[in-house]
Amino acid sequence: MGANTAVAPPHKSNGIRTGEAAGPEKPRRPRDDRKAAWLFLAPVLVGFALFYAYPTLRGVYYSLTDYNMLAPPNFTGAENYQQLIGDEQFWNALRVTGYYVVLNIGSQILLALILATLMHRLTRSVALRALLLVPWLVPNVTVGLVWLWLLDANLGFVNHMLDALGMETTSFFNSPSLAMPTVALVNTWAYTGYTALLLYAGMLQVPQHLYESASLDGAGEWRMFSRITLPLLRPVLALVLVVSLIGSFQIFDTIAVTTKGGPVSATRVIYYYIYEQAFTQFHMGYASAIAVVLALLLGVLTAVQMRLLRASRSDLA
Protein backbone atom coordinates (compact mmCIF):
# COMPACT_ATOMS: atom_id res chain seq x y z
CA MET A 1 0.00 0.00 0.00
CA GLY A 2 2.61 2.41 -1.17
CA ALA A 3 2.50 5.76 0.55
CA ASN A 4 0.62 4.51 3.57
CA THR A 5 2.94 1.83 4.72
CA ALA A 6 5.82 4.23 4.79
CA VAL A 7 4.21 5.99 7.71
CA ALA A 8 2.01 3.32 9.18
CA PRO A 9 3.86 0.06 9.44
CA PRO A 10 1.59 -2.93 9.41
CA HIS A 11 0.31 -3.63 12.87
CA LYS A 12 3.02 -5.39 14.79
CA SER A 13 2.13 -8.13 17.19
CA ASN A 14 1.31 -6.40 20.43
CA GLY A 15 4.37 -7.15 22.47
CA ILE A 16 7.91 -6.84 21.32
CA ARG A 17 8.74 -4.12 18.92
CA THR A 18 12.46 -4.45 18.87
CA GLY A 19 12.96 -4.14 15.18
CA GLU A 20 10.77 -1.11 14.82
CA ALA A 21 12.37 2.26 15.11
CA ALA A 22 15.92 1.09 14.82
CA GLY A 23 16.84 3.64 17.47
CA PRO A 24 19.13 3.07 20.43
CA GLU A 25 17.68 0.24 22.52
CA LYS A 26 19.74 0.59 25.68
CA PRO A 27 17.90 3.11 27.83
CA ARG A 28 14.49 1.47 27.36
CA ARG A 29 15.10 -2.01 28.64
CA PRO A 30 14.37 -1.82 32.33
CA ARG A 31 11.58 0.74 32.19
CA ASP A 32 8.35 0.14 34.01
CA ASP A 33 5.81 2.92 33.63
CA ARG A 34 3.21 1.28 35.80
CA LYS A 35 2.21 4.43 37.66
CA ALA A 36 1.97 6.67 34.63
CA ALA A 37 0.16 3.96 32.71
CA TRP A 38 -2.71 3.63 35.15
CA LEU A 39 -3.13 7.39 35.08
CA PHE A 40 -3.28 7.37 31.28
CA LEU A 41 -5.67 4.45 31.26
CA ALA A 42 -7.96 5.43 34.12
CA PRO A 43 -10.81 7.10 32.18
CA VAL A 44 -10.88 4.45 29.48
CA LEU A 45 -10.74 1.58 31.94
CA VAL A 46 -13.55 3.04 34.03
CA GLY A 47 -15.65 3.61 30.90
CA PHE A 48 -14.92 0.13 29.65
CA ALA A 49 -15.71 -1.59 32.92
CA LEU A 50 -18.94 0.32 33.55
CA PHE A 51 -20.41 0.62 30.08
CA TYR A 52 -18.96 -2.28 28.07
CA ALA A 53 -17.82 -5.15 30.26
CA TYR A 54 -20.41 -4.97 33.03
CA PRO A 55 -23.42 -4.50 30.71
CA THR A 56 -22.23 -7.33 28.48
CA LEU A 57 -22.27 -9.75 31.40
CA ARG A 58 -25.46 -8.16 32.65
CA GLY A 59 -27.11 -8.58 29.25
CA VAL A 60 -26.33 -12.28 29.15
CA TYR A 61 -27.71 -12.60 32.66
CA TYR A 62 -30.92 -10.71 31.83
CA SER A 63 -31.49 -13.04 28.90
CA LEU A 64 -31.79 -15.88 31.43
CA THR A 65 -34.35 -14.05 33.55
CA ASP A 66 -37.86 -12.64 33.40
CA TYR A 67 -36.63 -9.11 34.09
CA ASN A 68 -39.22 -6.38 33.43
CA MET A 69 -37.48 -3.34 34.96
CA LEU A 70 -40.13 -3.11 37.72
CA ALA A 71 -39.48 -6.18 39.84
CA PRO A 72 -36.06 -7.69 40.42
CA PRO A 73 -35.14 -10.34 37.84
CA ASN A 74 -35.98 -14.00 38.52
CA PHE A 75 -33.72 -16.61 37.03
CA THR A 76 -35.67 -18.64 34.48
CA GLY A 77 -32.91 -20.52 32.72
CA ALA A 78 -33.31 -21.05 29.00
CA GLU A 79 -36.98 -20.17 29.01
CA ASN A 80 -36.56 -17.01 26.92
CA TYR A 81 -34.63 -18.93 24.32
CA GLN A 82 -37.26 -21.66 24.18
CA GLN A 83 -39.91 -19.01 23.71
CA LEU A 84 -37.78 -17.48 20.97
CA ILE A 85 -37.85 -20.67 18.91
CA GLY A 86 -41.62 -20.65 18.85
CA ASP A 87 -41.98 -16.90 18.37
CA GLU A 88 -43.34 -16.20 14.91
CA GLN A 89 -42.58 -12.46 15.34
CA PHE A 90 -38.93 -13.26 15.99
CA TRP A 91 -38.59 -15.33 12.83
CA ASN A 92 -40.44 -12.67 10.94
CA ALA A 93 -37.99 -10.08 12.28
CA LEU A 94 -35.05 -12.17 11.08
CA ARG A 95 -36.62 -12.67 7.66
CA VAL A 96 -37.52 -9.04 7.25
CA THR A 97 -34.05 -7.95 8.35
CA GLY A 98 -32.47 -10.37 5.87
CA TYR A 99 -34.67 -9.01 3.11
CA TYR A 100 -33.70 -5.47 4.02
CA VAL A 101 -29.99 -6.29 4.14
CA VAL A 102 -30.04 -7.97 0.74
CA LEU A 103 -31.89 -5.09 -0.92
CA ASN A 104 -29.92 -2.38 0.82
CA ILE A 105 -26.43 -3.82 0.54
CA GLY A 106 -26.94 -5.16 -2.96
CA SER A 107 -28.04 -1.83 -4.36
CA GLN A 108 -25.68 0.22 -2.24
CA ILE A 109 -22.50 -1.65 -3.11
CA LEU A 110 -23.35 -1.79 -6.79
CA LEU A 111 -24.14 1.92 -7.04
CA ALA A 112 -21.16 2.86 -4.91
CA LEU A 113 -18.86 0.82 -7.11
CA ILE A 114 -20.14 2.58 -10.20
CA LEU A 115 -19.83 6.00 -8.61
CA ALA A 116 -16.37 5.32 -7.24
CA THR A 117 -15.13 4.04 -10.59
CA LEU A 118 -16.47 7.06 -12.43
CA MET A 119 -14.92 9.44 -9.92
CA HIS A 120 -11.65 7.57 -10.01
CA ARG A 121 -11.41 7.79 -13.77
CA LEU A 122 -12.79 11.30 -14.18
CA THR A 123 -11.98 13.62 -11.33
CA ARG A 124 -10.18 14.21 -8.05
CA SER A 125 -12.59 16.93 -6.98
CA VAL A 126 -12.83 17.24 -3.20
CA ALA A 127 -15.99 19.35 -3.52
CA LEU A 128 -17.76 16.59 -5.41
CA ARG A 129 -16.82 14.04 -2.77
CA ALA A 130 -17.88 16.35 0.03
CA LEU A 131 -21.29 16.85 -1.56
CA LEU A 132 -21.79 13.12 -2.11
CA LEU A 133 -21.12 12.68 1.59
CA VAL A 134 -23.90 14.99 2.78
CA PRO A 135 -26.64 12.33 3.15
CA TRP A 136 -24.33 10.32 5.36
CA LEU A 137 -23.55 13.32 7.57
CA VAL A 138 -27.20 14.04 8.20
CA PRO A 139 -29.07 12.24 11.01
CA ASN A 140 -31.02 9.19 9.87
CA VAL A 141 -34.06 10.74 11.50
CA THR A 142 -33.81 13.66 9.10
CA VAL A 143 -33.30 11.30 6.18
CA GLY A 144 -36.41 9.40 7.21
CA LEU A 145 -38.53 12.55 7.55
CA VAL A 146 -37.39 14.08 4.28
CA TRP A 147 -38.20 10.90 2.38
CA LEU A 148 -41.46 10.46 4.22
CA TRP A 149 -42.40 13.83 2.82
CA LEU A 150 -40.98 13.24 -0.68
CA LEU A 151 -42.92 9.96 -0.88
CA ASP A 152 -46.11 11.24 0.76
CA ALA A 153 -49.15 9.66 -0.87
CA ASN A 154 -50.97 12.92 -1.58
CA LEU A 155 -48.53 15.80 -1.68
CA GLY A 156 -45.15 14.14 -2.04
CA PHE A 157 -42.85 15.21 -4.84
CA VAL A 158 -42.30 11.68 -6.13
CA ASN A 159 -46.01 11.09 -6.51
CA HIS A 160 -46.38 14.44 -8.30
CA MET A 161 -43.77 13.17 -10.71
CA LEU A 162 -45.47 9.81 -11.17
CA ASP A 163 -48.71 11.65 -11.75
CA ALA A 164 -47.13 13.93 -14.33
CA LEU A 165 -45.73 10.89 -16.13
CA GLY A 166 -49.20 9.39 -16.23
CA MET A 167 -48.31 6.66 -13.73
CA GLU A 168 -50.27 5.57 -10.73
CA THR A 169 -49.42 7.27 -7.45
CA THR A 170 -48.48 5.06 -4.53
CA SER A 171 -48.37 5.22 -0.79
CA PHE A 172 -44.87 3.79 -0.53
CA PHE A 173 -44.47 3.45 3.22
CA ASN A 174 -48.01 2.16 3.81
CA SER A 175 -47.93 -0.72 1.38
CA PRO A 176 -46.96 -4.06 2.93
CA SER A 177 -45.13 -5.09 -0.21
CA LEU A 178 -43.43 -1.75 -0.93
CA ALA A 179 -42.59 -0.56 2.58
CA MET A 180 -39.43 -2.61 3.03
CA PRO A 181 -37.95 -1.97 -0.42
CA THR A 182 -38.70 1.72 0.13
CA VAL A 183 -36.88 1.83 3.46
CA ALA A 184 -33.99 -0.13 1.95
CA LEU A 185 -33.63 2.26 -0.97
CA VAL A 186 -33.92 5.32 1.24
CA ASN A 187 -30.96 4.03 3.20
CA THR A 188 -29.17 3.19 -0.01
CA TRP A 189 -29.58 6.84 -0.91
CA ALA A 190 -28.21 7.84 2.49
CA TYR A 191 -25.14 5.59 2.47
CA THR A 192 -24.09 5.18 -1.16
CA GLY A 193 -21.95 8.32 -1.22
CA TYR A 194 -20.10 7.23 1.90
CA THR A 195 -19.53 3.72 0.59
CA ALA A 196 -18.41 5.14 -2.74
CA LEU A 197 -15.80 7.27 -1.01
CA LEU A 198 -14.44 4.25 0.84
CA LEU A 199 -14.15 2.32 -2.41
CA TYR A 200 -12.67 5.36 -4.11
CA ALA A 201 -10.03 5.56 -1.39
CA GLY A 202 -9.24 1.92 -2.11
CA MET A 203 -8.95 2.65 -5.82
CA LEU A 204 -6.45 5.43 -5.17
CA GLN A 205 -4.11 2.75 -3.85
CA VAL A 206 -4.01 1.10 -7.25
CA PRO A 207 -0.80 2.27 -8.91
CA GLN A 208 -1.61 4.84 -11.55
CA HIS A 209 0.99 3.52 -13.99
CA LEU A 210 -1.02 0.33 -14.47
CA TYR A 211 -3.74 2.40 -16.12
CA GLU A 212 -1.24 4.35 -18.14
CA SER A 213 0.42 1.30 -19.60
CA ALA A 214 -2.91 -0.43 -20.17
CA SER A 215 -4.07 2.66 -21.98
CA LEU A 216 -0.93 2.62 -24.15
CA ASP A 217 -1.67 -0.99 -24.97
CA GLY A 218 -5.04 0.14 -26.24
CA ALA A 219 -7.17 -1.29 -23.44
CA GLY A 220 -10.62 0.27 -23.11
CA GLU A 221 -12.18 1.54 -19.90
CA TRP A 222 -14.20 -1.61 -19.34
CA ARG A 223 -11.12 -3.77 -19.73
CA MET A 224 -9.20 -1.59 -17.29
CA PHE A 225 -12.03 -1.86 -14.82
CA SER A 226 -12.38 -5.62 -15.04
CA ARG A 227 -8.66 -6.40 -15.32
CA ILE A 228 -7.09 -3.78 -13.06
CA THR A 229 -9.51 -1.97 -10.77
CA LEU A 230 -11.75 -4.82 -9.73
CA PRO A 231 -9.08 -7.48 -9.01
CA LEU A 232 -6.87 -5.04 -7.10
CA LEU A 233 -9.81 -3.64 -5.21
CA ARG A 234 -11.03 -7.05 -4.14
CA PRO A 235 -9.69 -7.04 -0.56
CA VAL A 236 -10.98 -3.52 0.06
CA LEU A 237 -14.29 -4.38 -1.55
CA ALA A 238 -14.68 -7.44 0.65
CA LEU A 239 -13.93 -5.39 3.73
CA VAL A 240 -16.36 -2.61 2.80
CA LEU A 241 -18.97 -5.24 2.07
CA VAL A 242 -18.69 -6.90 5.47
CA VAL A 243 -18.56 -3.58 7.31
CA SER A 244 -21.67 -2.37 5.46
CA LEU A 245 -23.41 -5.66 6.20
CA ILE A 246 -22.80 -5.29 9.91
CA GLY A 247 -24.15 -1.74 9.80
CA SER A 248 -27.12 -2.76 7.71
CA PHE A 249 -28.22 -5.43 10.19
CA GLN A 250 -28.60 -2.68 12.74
CA ILE A 251 -31.17 -0.63 10.88
CA PHE A 252 -33.37 1.20 13.34
CA ASP A 253 -33.68 5.00 13.10
CA THR A 254 -35.14 5.16 9.62
CA ILE A 255 -37.81 2.63 10.53
CA ALA A 256 -38.55 4.35 13.82
CA VAL A 257 -39.54 7.55 12.02
CA THR A 258 -41.12 6.15 8.85
CA THR A 259 -42.97 2.85 9.21
CA LYS A 260 -42.58 2.01 12.92
CA GLY A 261 -42.39 -1.65 12.03
CA GLY A 262 -45.59 -1.64 10.01
CA PRO A 263 -47.62 -2.14 7.94
CA VAL A 264 -48.48 -5.48 9.56
CA SER A 265 -44.91 -6.23 10.67
CA ALA A 266 -43.57 -5.82 7.14
CA THR A 267 -40.70 -3.70 8.45
CA ARG A 268 -40.41 -4.95 12.03
CA VAL A 269 -36.67 -5.60 11.79
CA ILE A 270 -34.73 -7.28 14.57
CA TYR A 271 -33.45 -4.03 16.12
CA TYR A 272 -36.94 -2.62 16.18
CA TYR A 273 -38.33 -5.81 17.66
CA ILE A 274 -35.76 -5.71 20.46
CA TYR A 275 -36.60 -2.05 21.07
CA GLU A 276 -40.32 -2.77 21.29
CA GLN A 277 -39.88 -5.78 23.54
CA ALA A 278 -37.62 -3.86 25.90
CA PHE A 279 -39.14 -0.41 25.99
CA THR A 280 -42.80 -0.71 25.11
CA GLN A 281 -43.54 -4.19 26.51
CA PHE A 282 -40.84 -4.04 29.22
CA HIS A 283 -39.79 -7.62 28.46
CA MET A 284 -36.19 -6.76 29.21
CA GLY A 285 -35.23 -10.41 29.72
CA TYR A 286 -36.75 -11.52 26.46
CA ALA A 287 -35.32 -8.53 24.57
CA SER A 288 -31.88 -9.43 25.94
CA ALA A 289 -32.24 -12.96 24.62
CA ILE A 290 -32.97 -11.63 21.13
CA ALA A 291 -30.00 -9.30 21.50
CA VAL A 292 -27.79 -12.29 22.36
CA VAL A 293 -28.84 -14.00 19.14
CA LEU A 294 -28.17 -10.84 17.14
CA ALA A 295 -24.80 -10.47 18.85
CA LEU A 296 -23.85 -14.00 17.84
CA LEU A 297 -24.89 -13.35 14.26
CA LEU A 298 -22.91 -10.13 14.09
CA GLY A 299 -20.03 -11.77 15.95
CA VAL A 300 -19.61 -14.19 13.06
CA LEU A 301 -19.60 -11.27 10.62
CA THR A 302 -17.09 -9.36 12.74
CA ALA A 303 -14.82 -12.39 12.86
CA VAL A 304 -14.96 -12.50 9.07
CA GLN A 305 -14.14 -8.81 9.02
CA MET A 306 -11.07 -9.31 11.21
CA ARG A 307 -9.89 -12.08 8.92
CA LEU A 308 -10.35 -9.90 5.87
CA LEU A 309 -8.52 -7.10 7.58
CA ARG A 310 -5.57 -9.35 8.10
CA ALA A 311 -5.90 -10.72 4.59
CA SER A 312 -5.95 -7.27 3.04
CA ARG A 313 -2.84 -6.40 4.98
CA SER A 314 -0.79 -9.30 3.81
CA ASP A 315 -2.15 -8.86 0.32
CA LEU A 316 -1.16 -5.30 -0.17
CA ALA A 317 1.40 -4.32 2.36
Added chain:
Amino acid sequence: MSRTTTATTTAATTPAIGRSDLRTKRRTPTRISPARIAAWTVLVLALAATLFPFYWMVRTALTPAGDLYTDSAGLVPDHPTLVNFLRVLGLTSQEEAVAAGGSGAQVDFLRYLLNSVVYSGLIATFQTLFCAMAGYAFARLRFPGRDAVFGILIAALMVPPIFTLLPNFVLVKNLGWLGTFAGMVAPSILMTPFAVFFLRQFFLSIPREVEEAAVLDGVGAWGVFWRVVLPMSRGPLITIGLTTTVWAWKDYLWPLLTGRDEETRLLTVALGIFQQQSPNTNPDWTGLMAGSTLSVLPVLLLLLLVGRRLVESLNFTGIK
Protein backbone atom coordinates in the same frame (compact mmCIF):
# COMPACT_ATOMS: atom_id res chain seq x y z
CA MET B 1 -27.75 2.71 15.69
CA SER B 2 -25.97 5.52 13.97
CA ARG B 3 -23.08 4.87 16.25
CA THR B 4 -22.69 1.37 14.94
CA THR B 5 -22.54 2.57 11.47
CA THR B 6 -19.72 4.91 12.18
CA ALA B 7 -17.95 2.72 14.61
CA THR B 8 -18.12 -0.45 12.64
CA THR B 9 -17.53 1.17 9.36
CA THR B 10 -14.42 2.59 10.69
CA ALA B 11 -13.49 -0.54 12.56
CA ALA B 12 -11.01 -1.62 10.04
CA THR B 13 -7.97 0.41 10.03
CA THR B 14 -4.41 1.11 10.05
CA PRO B 15 -3.86 4.82 10.22
CA ALA B 16 -2.12 6.13 7.24
CA ILE B 17 -1.15 9.64 6.60
CA GLY B 18 -0.24 9.24 2.99
CA ARG B 19 -2.35 11.63 1.03
CA SER B 20 -2.81 9.39 -1.91
CA ASP B 21 -4.27 12.27 -3.83
CA LEU B 22 -1.02 14.11 -3.82
CA ARG B 23 0.90 11.54 -5.69
CA THR B 24 -1.65 11.27 -8.43
CA LYS B 25 -0.34 12.74 -11.60
CA ARG B 26 -2.57 14.67 -13.91
CA ARG B 27 -4.46 12.46 -16.28
CA THR B 28 -3.16 11.71 -19.68
CA PRO B 29 -4.55 14.40 -21.99
CA THR B 30 -8.30 14.11 -21.99
CA ARG B 31 -10.25 13.60 -25.12
CA ILE B 32 -13.89 14.45 -25.39
CA SER B 33 -15.62 11.25 -26.30
CA PRO B 34 -19.24 10.16 -26.10
CA ALA B 35 -18.33 7.69 -23.37
CA ARG B 36 -16.75 10.47 -21.36
CA ILE B 37 -19.80 12.64 -21.71
CA ALA B 38 -22.02 9.74 -20.68
CA ALA B 39 -19.86 9.07 -17.64
CA TRP B 40 -20.00 12.69 -16.56
CA THR B 41 -23.74 12.68 -17.08
CA VAL B 42 -24.11 9.74 -14.71
CA LEU B 43 -21.97 11.49 -12.10
CA VAL B 44 -23.95 14.71 -12.37
CA LEU B 45 -27.23 12.80 -12.14
CA ALA B 46 -25.99 11.00 -9.04
CA LEU B 47 -25.05 14.33 -7.51
CA ALA B 48 -28.46 15.75 -8.38
CA ALA B 49 -30.21 12.73 -6.85
CA THR B 50 -28.08 13.15 -3.75
CA LEU B 51 -28.84 16.82 -3.28
CA PHE B 52 -32.38 17.24 -4.58
CA PRO B 53 -34.12 15.89 -1.44
CA PHE B 54 -32.33 18.59 0.56
CA TYR B 55 -33.46 21.23 -1.86
CA TRP B 56 -37.01 19.97 -1.50
CA MET B 57 -36.72 20.01 2.26
CA VAL B 58 -35.68 23.69 2.25
CA ARG B 59 -38.27 24.57 -0.36
CA THR B 60 -41.01 23.05 1.79
CA ALA B 61 -39.70 24.74 4.91
CA LEU B 62 -40.09 28.08 3.10
CA THR B 63 -43.70 27.39 2.07
CA PRO B 64 -46.63 28.67 4.17
CA ALA B 65 -48.45 25.66 5.63
CA GLY B 66 -51.75 26.89 4.23
CA ASP B 67 -50.37 26.83 0.70
CA LEU B 68 -49.23 23.23 0.81
CA TYR B 69 -52.32 21.74 -0.80
CA THR B 70 -52.19 24.06 -3.75
CA ASP B 71 -48.45 24.61 -3.87
CA SER B 72 -46.54 21.38 -3.38
CA ALA B 73 -45.28 20.68 -6.88
CA GLY B 74 -43.54 23.80 -8.19
CA LEU B 75 -39.78 24.19 -7.87
CA VAL B 76 -40.11 27.46 -5.95
CA PRO B 77 -42.78 28.32 -3.36
CA ASP B 78 -45.37 30.85 -4.51
CA HIS B 79 -45.21 32.84 -1.28
CA PRO B 80 -41.88 32.15 0.41
CA THR B 81 -41.85 32.71 4.16
CA LEU B 82 -39.60 32.25 7.15
CA VAL B 83 -42.46 31.73 9.55
CA ASN B 84 -41.90 27.97 9.79
CA PHE B 85 -38.36 28.50 10.99
CA LEU B 86 -39.47 31.16 13.45
CA ARG B 87 -42.15 28.96 14.93
CA VAL B 88 -40.03 25.82 15.33
CA LEU B 89 -37.33 27.95 16.92
CA GLY B 90 -39.92 29.08 19.43
CA LEU B 91 -39.66 32.70 18.29
CA THR B 92 -43.36 33.21 17.66
CA SER B 93 -46.26 33.25 20.09
CA GLN B 94 -48.36 30.13 20.53
CA GLU B 95 -51.22 31.65 18.51
CA GLU B 96 -48.98 32.68 15.65
CA ALA B 97 -47.46 29.18 15.58
CA VAL B 98 -50.85 27.51 15.42
CA ALA B 99 -52.00 29.96 12.76
CA ALA B 100 -48.92 29.03 10.73
CA GLY B 101 -49.72 25.33 10.87
CA GLY B 102 -48.25 24.22 14.20
CA SER B 103 -49.98 21.60 16.34
CA GLY B 104 -49.94 23.89 19.37
CA ALA B 105 -47.37 21.75 21.17
CA GLN B 106 -44.44 23.65 22.57
CA VAL B 107 -41.35 23.33 20.39
CA ASP B 108 -38.06 25.05 20.91
CA PHE B 109 -35.57 23.92 18.31
CA LEU B 110 -33.09 26.57 19.36
CA ARG B 111 -32.68 24.70 22.61
CA TYR B 112 -32.55 21.28 20.90
CA LEU B 113 -29.95 22.59 18.51
CA LEU B 114 -27.82 23.79 21.41
CA ASN B 115 -28.34 20.51 23.24
CA SER B 116 -27.15 18.59 20.19
CA VAL B 117 -24.10 20.82 19.84
CA VAL B 118 -23.25 20.35 23.52
CA TYR B 119 -23.82 16.58 23.31
CA SER B 120 -21.64 16.09 20.23
CA GLY B 121 -19.02 18.54 21.45
CA LEU B 122 -18.66 16.96 24.87
CA ILE B 123 -18.48 13.42 23.58
CA ALA B 124 -16.11 14.20 20.71
CA THR B 125 -13.71 16.21 22.86
CA PHE B 126 -13.44 13.95 25.86
CA GLN B 127 -13.69 10.64 24.09
CA THR B 128 -10.88 11.64 21.75
CA LEU B 129 -8.71 12.89 24.60
CA PHE B 130 -9.23 9.84 26.84
CA CYS B 131 -8.78 7.40 23.98
CA ALA B 132 -5.59 9.19 22.94
CA MET B 133 -4.25 8.85 26.47
CA ALA B 134 -5.03 5.15 26.53
CA GLY B 135 -3.79 4.61 22.99
CA TYR B 136 -0.51 6.22 23.96
CA ALA B 137 -0.17 4.04 27.05
CA PHE B 138 -0.79 0.91 25.00
CA ALA B 139 1.65 2.01 22.32
CA ARG B 140 4.53 3.32 24.39
CA LEU B 141 4.39 2.67 28.10
CA ARG B 142 5.57 -0.54 29.70
CA PHE B 143 3.49 -2.16 32.36
CA PRO B 144 2.44 -5.67 33.25
CA GLY B 145 -0.72 -6.93 31.59
CA ARG B 146 -0.62 -4.35 28.83
CA ASP B 147 -1.35 -6.65 25.93
CA ALA B 148 -3.99 -8.62 27.79
CA VAL B 149 -5.86 -5.45 28.75
CA PHE B 150 -5.64 -4.16 25.20
CA GLY B 151 -6.93 -7.47 23.84
CA ILE B 152 -9.95 -7.42 26.13
CA LEU B 153 -10.71 -3.83 25.16
CA ILE B 154 -10.60 -4.65 21.47
CA ALA B 155 -12.82 -7.68 21.95
CA ALA B 156 -15.57 -5.19 22.83
CA LEU B 157 -15.70 -4.30 19.14
CA MET B 158 -17.51 -7.59 18.66
CA VAL B 159 -20.42 -6.64 20.90
CA PRO B 160 -23.20 -4.84 18.99
CA PRO B 161 -24.36 -1.60 20.60
CA ILE B 162 -27.95 -2.76 21.14
CA PHE B 163 -26.64 -5.48 23.37
CA THR B 164 -25.03 -3.12 25.87
CA LEU B 165 -27.75 -0.52 25.34
CA LEU B 166 -30.35 -2.49 27.30
CA PRO B 167 -28.32 -2.99 30.51
CA ASN B 168 -26.81 0.48 30.17
CA PHE B 169 -30.30 1.90 30.20
CA VAL B 170 -31.09 -0.02 33.38
CA LEU B 171 -27.84 1.20 34.92
CA VAL B 172 -28.43 4.84 34.05
CA LYS B 173 -32.00 4.55 35.28
CA ASN B 174 -30.87 3.06 38.60
CA LEU B 175 -28.31 5.82 38.99
CA GLY B 176 -31.18 8.30 38.66
CA TRP B 177 -29.52 9.80 35.59
CA LEU B 178 -32.45 9.59 33.19
CA GLY B 179 -33.18 13.00 31.73
CA THR B 180 -29.72 14.35 32.51
CA PHE B 181 -26.77 15.06 30.27
CA ALA B 182 -24.66 12.90 32.56
CA GLY B 183 -26.77 9.86 31.72
CA MET B 184 -26.82 10.67 28.03
CA VAL B 185 -23.09 11.05 27.57
CA ALA B 186 -21.96 8.49 30.15
CA PRO B 187 -21.60 5.40 27.94
CA SER B 188 -19.64 7.17 25.22
CA ILE B 189 -17.74 10.06 26.77
CA LEU B 190 -15.01 7.96 28.36
CA MET B 191 -14.14 5.66 25.52
CA THR B 192 -14.97 3.70 22.45
CA PRO B 193 -12.84 0.67 21.67
CA PHE B 194 -12.31 1.68 18.08
CA ALA B 195 -10.78 5.06 18.90
CA VAL B 196 -8.33 3.44 21.32
CA PHE B 197 -7.35 0.94 18.65
CA PHE B 198 -7.04 3.57 15.93
CA LEU B 199 -4.96 6.01 17.96
CA ARG B 200 -2.71 3.28 19.36
CA GLN B 201 -1.95 2.22 15.80
CA PHE B 202 -1.03 5.77 14.96
CA PHE B 203 1.21 6.23 18.00
CA LEU B 204 3.01 3.01 17.15
CA SER B 205 3.82 4.44 13.76
CA ILE B 206 5.49 7.67 14.86
CA PRO B 207 9.25 7.60 15.39
CA ARG B 208 10.42 7.28 18.97
CA GLU B 209 13.42 9.55 18.67
CA VAL B 210 11.54 12.77 19.42
CA GLU B 211 10.01 11.39 22.57
CA GLU B 212 13.30 9.93 23.65
CA ALA B 213 14.99 13.30 23.35
CA ALA B 214 12.35 14.73 25.67
CA VAL B 215 12.74 11.85 28.11
CA LEU B 216 16.49 12.47 28.24
CA ASP B 217 15.69 16.08 29.07
CA GLY B 218 13.90 14.77 32.14
CA VAL B 219 10.33 15.21 30.96
CA GLY B 220 7.95 12.59 32.37
CA ALA B 221 5.51 10.48 30.37
CA TRP B 222 2.71 12.92 31.04
CA GLY B 223 4.73 15.88 29.77
CA VAL B 224 5.91 13.97 26.71
CA PHE B 225 2.34 13.07 25.87
CA TRP B 226 1.01 16.62 26.13
CA ARG B 227 3.93 18.58 24.79
CA VAL B 228 5.42 16.25 22.21
CA VAL B 229 3.00 13.55 21.16
CA LEU B 230 -0.33 15.37 20.99
CA PRO B 231 0.96 18.26 18.87
CA MET B 232 2.43 15.71 16.45
CA SER B 233 -0.86 13.86 16.16
CA ARG B 234 -3.24 16.57 15.03
CA GLY B 235 -4.34 14.69 11.90
CA PRO B 236 -5.48 11.44 13.53
CA LEU B 237 -6.95 13.29 16.50
CA ILE B 238 -9.02 15.46 14.21
CA THR B 239 -10.09 12.41 12.24
CA ILE B 240 -11.33 10.63 15.35
CA GLY B 241 -12.83 13.83 16.69
CA LEU B 242 -14.73 14.48 13.48
CA THR B 243 -16.09 10.97 13.06
CA THR B 244 -17.19 11.01 16.70
CA THR B 245 -18.87 14.38 16.22
CA VAL B 246 -20.78 13.08 13.21
CA TRP B 247 -21.76 9.93 15.07
CA ALA B 248 -23.01 11.88 18.08
CA TRP B 249 -24.83 14.37 15.87
CA LYS B 250 -26.75 11.52 14.24
CA ASP B 251 -27.35 9.57 17.43
CA TYR B 252 -31.01 8.82 18.07
CA LEU B 253 -31.99 5.74 20.05
CA TRP B 254 -29.90 6.28 23.17
CA PRO B 255 -30.78 9.97 23.63
CA LEU B 256 -34.40 9.07 22.89
CA LEU B 257 -34.39 6.62 25.78
CA THR B 258 -32.40 8.69 28.24
CA GLY B 259 -33.04 12.33 27.35
CA ARG B 260 -36.59 12.85 26.11
CA ASP B 261 -37.23 15.73 28.50
CA GLU B 262 -37.39 19.23 27.13
CA GLU B 263 -34.19 20.30 28.93
CA THR B 264 -32.00 17.60 27.45
CA ARG B 265 -33.83 16.84 24.20
CA LEU B 266 -31.55 16.55 21.18
CA LEU B 267 -32.43 17.67 17.70
CA THR B 268 -32.95 14.14 16.39
CA VAL B 269 -35.15 13.19 19.32
CA ALA B 270 -37.09 16.45 18.98
CA LEU B 271 -37.74 15.73 15.31
CA GLY B 272 -39.10 12.29 16.19
CA ILE B 273 -41.35 13.69 18.92
CA PHE B 274 -42.45 16.61 16.75
CA GLN B 275 -43.52 14.12 14.11
CA GLN B 276 -45.49 12.04 16.62
CA GLN B 277 -47.28 15.12 17.92
CA SER B 278 -48.24 16.24 14.47
CA PRO B 279 -51.54 14.70 13.31
CA ASN B 280 -51.17 11.58 11.17
CA THR B 281 -53.82 12.57 8.71
CA ASN B 282 -52.45 16.03 8.16
CA PRO B 283 -48.80 16.18 9.23
CA ASP B 284 -47.18 19.54 9.81
CA TRP B 285 -44.82 19.12 6.88
CA THR B 286 -43.64 22.69 6.68
CA GLY B 287 -42.69 22.69 10.36
CA LEU B 288 -41.06 19.28 10.12
CA MET B 289 -39.00 20.35 7.13
CA ALA B 290 -37.96 23.53 8.92
CA GLY B 291 -36.78 21.39 11.85
CA SER B 292 -35.04 19.00 9.47
CA THR B 293 -33.27 21.90 7.79
CA LEU B 294 -31.94 22.96 11.18
CA SER B 295 -30.41 19.50 11.60
CA VAL B 296 -28.66 19.80 8.23
CA LEU B 297 -27.28 23.34 8.53
CA PRO B 298 -24.56 22.52 11.09
CA VAL B 299 -23.44 19.66 8.86
CA LEU B 300 -23.03 22.08 5.96
CA LEU B 301 -21.09 24.40 8.23
CA LEU B 302 -18.82 21.51 9.18
CA LEU B 303 -18.27 20.73 5.50
CA LEU B 304 -17.41 24.34 4.75
CA LEU B 305 -14.94 24.51 7.60
CA VAL B 306 -13.29 21.11 7.43
CA GLY B 307 -14.74 19.48 4.33
CA ARG B 308 -11.40 18.52 2.86
CA ARG B 309 -10.23 17.04 6.12
CA LEU B 310 -13.47 15.11 6.56
CA VAL B 311 -13.38 13.70 3.05
CA GLU B 312 -9.75 12.77 3.29
CA SER B 313 -10.20 11.21 6.71
CA LEU B 314 -12.31 8.57 4.99
CA ASN B 315 -9.23 7.60 3.06
CA PHE B 316 -7.89 6.18 6.22
CA THR B 317 -10.66 5.63 8.69
CA GLY B 318 -12.80 3.45 6.51
CA ILE B 319 -10.19 1.20 5.19
CA LYS B 320 -6.52 1.58 5.36
